[in-house]
Amino acid sequence: MSLLSTLRAPLAGALLVSATLAQAAATDINERIATLAEAQRPALLKVFKQLHAHPELGFQETETSKMIAKHLKKLGYQVHTGIGGTGIAAVLKNGDGPTVMFRSDMDALPLKEDTDLDYASHTQVTLPDGSKTYVAHACGHDSHVSWLLGIADVMKQTRDAWSGTLVLVAQPAEELIEGAQAMVDDGLYDQVPEPDMLIAAHVFPVWPSGTVAVRAGRRMAGSDAMDVTLHGIGSHGSAPQNGIDPVVLGARSIMAYQTIVSRNIDPQQPAVLTVGAVAIGEANNVIPDNGALRLNLRWYQEPVREQMLKAIKRETNGIAQAAGVPEDRMPEYTMKGHAEPVYNDEALVEQAQPALIAALGKDKLMPGFPPVMGSEDFPLLVSGVENAKTLFVEVGGGPADVVKKYMATGELPPINHNPKFEIVDPGLAITTAIKANSALLMTFLKQ
């Protein structure tokens, strides 16, 4: 880009000699980042709308993944594709220094979008079980992909301002909390170097578009998806005496689970146990043979997680036994997705906040939301990497008056996973994320 040569600092090396000059360098590099980010806004807005209109479910992000790989290859990154299904890891080596990974997730949700956007999704897909579902980017991962491309470009164009190795990750199936682990299991680190640090950013409509936040401490909860299969004995609906009804086992189990958090877990420890789906039976007049409850667990401490798992098994087995289910037909427990809790290290946040203020201005740094029971599986990308630190960045995607309105009325716009979820001024949200995260990457890569 010709613009780059006119913006390049002539004294890049010497600028670090004093605090004042370092400040000048920071301002200068942030101006360069801003110019590069703004230049991409129209193109990335187009990418965003295209992705939004054509969302793909977890592990099915083939078109999204192809588009990202093509873009990153064109920029000169060393691109590894097909990791954990549709995952991508792209490496840019740029001299000595730390390795920093930046991750965006790609997947959408199985729900019907209910917005008036002219680029709203009408996509429908057939699931493996033959059922049909609508698909929508109701968690904003389309914006995450868009800013990943922008960050790739900025980091490539500003190589004179940082040193180290940058690894960009496009991750599948975050919503299933399976994608990060799938990439690691599929040999991510046979292909790219292990990072010293991992940054992930997520859009939230609780902050205005054009703002970001990093807050220290607990951010998001650990999570498990678990299926409980209940075996009964099938019978005619008119002859319950000949069977053991798994519908009743399910109903009893659901009620028993309600006391696990309220009666077994320390009230000082956050925990959630939700039965998200009951899949038992098909017909009015058939007592089915078996069925399943689909559970979701949220926690911050591993012992709390173990306590919940133990209690679920104890209660369900007890109910099955009491109903006379034979020993060889006891309930089965299948662990599906898993995510570790997300913590932001205090020292990292102390480094990140001034960098964000320098990049965006003080008024664009939000305080960060209090710890929530939502989840993110990105820490699993580095769960086996010794001493790797993680940083979670909140990116605003809401209306300009969202905070003011919330303080006055307690009302929030439709949040992530709501069919009415939408990013206000996505071009602004995306360029802000590019500026913020590029500045962070440079802060941590320079050292």
Ligand SMILES: [Zn+2]
């Ligand atoms: Zn989500």
Ligand SMILES: [Zn+2]
């Ligand atoms: Zn999400």
